[in-house]
Amino acid sequence: MKSFYLVGLLTCLLSACGSLRQQGQREPVWPYPEPPVVEDSRSEREPQRQSPPWTRPSEPEPSPEINDWPEATPIPEPSAPEFSGPRNLRDVAGPAAIALADQAATQRAQGDLQGAAAQLERALRIEPRNPFLWLLLGQIHLEQSDTEQARQMARRARSLASGNPYVTGPAWRIAEAAWRAEGHTDQADQAARSAEQAERSQT
Known part of the structure; x- marks a missing residue:
C-alpha cells in the first residue's frame, strides 16, 4: 500500500518537473530585462545648481550692418616737394648779364625788337648756359614772327633747365604760340x- 503511494508521489513529482522544464524553454533568454529606474530622491529636495554667470556661454553680438560702418577717411595725396631752384633771371645771372637784360627790356618796351635781341645775344656770350636768357631771346623772336627761331630758343632753354618748371613752363608756352x-x-x-x-609744379 505504501509503495503504491510512493509510486504515485514520484509520478506527480516527475510530471511537475517536466512542466517546469517546458515553461523554462518558452521564456526568452535574450535580451536581459533592463534594470529598474531608480529616481534620485535628492532631486526633489535639492534645487538644481546653476553655473556661475562667468561660465555661461555669451550670446554672439550682432554684426554691424554695412551702412553702420564709419566712412573711410580719404588718404591725402602726397604733395609735390616745393621747388627750391632759381625762379627768374636775377636768381642766377651776374651783374653784367642782368644789366644787358634790363637794356633789352627797355628797348623792347620802345618797340625796338632788333635792338633788344642784340642786347640778349651779348648777354648770352657772357652766360651761354643761362636758360632764362634763352627764354627772353625766344620771346623776342616770337614777337618778330620768327616762329622757327622762337622754337629753337625755347628748346635750348628746356635743355638747360634741369627740370626747372619756371623755365620749362614758359618755354613750352613759346613753342605752343609758335x-x-x-x-x-x-x-x-x-x-x-x-x-x-x-x-x-610751380609753387
Whole structure:
C-alpha cells in the first residue's frame, strides 16, 4: 500500500518537473530585462545648481550692418616737394648779364625788337648756359614772327633747365604760340599740355 503511494508521489513529482522544464524553454533568454529606474530622491529636495554667470556661454553680438560702418577717411595725396631752384633771371645771372637784360627790356618796351635781341645775344656770350636768357631771346623772336627761331630758343632753354618748371613752363608756352601761329594745332595742343604739367609744379 505504501509503495503504491510512493509510486504515485514520484509520478506527480516527475510530471511537475517536466512542466517546469517546458515553461523554462518558452521564456526568452535574450535580451536581459533592463534594470529598474531608480529616481534620485535628492532631486526633489535639492534645487538644481546653476553655473556661475562667468561660465555661461555669451550670446554672439550682432554684426554691424554695412551702412553702420564709419566712412573711410580719404588718404591725402602726397604733395609735390616745393621747388627750391632759381625762379627768374636775377636768381642766377651776374651783374653784367642782368644789366644787358634790363637794356633789352627797355628797348623792347620802345618797340625796338632788333635792338633788344642784340642786347640778349651779348648777354648770352657772357652766360651761354643761362636758360632764362634763352627764354627772353625766344620771346623776342616770337614777337618778330620768327616762329622757327622762337622754337629753337625755347628748346635750348628746356635743355638747360634741369627740370626747372619756371623755365620749362614758359618755354613750352613759346613753342605752343609758335605752333599755333603756323597752324599746327596738334603740336600746339601737345605743347600746351606739357606747359600745364610744368606749371602745376610751380609753387
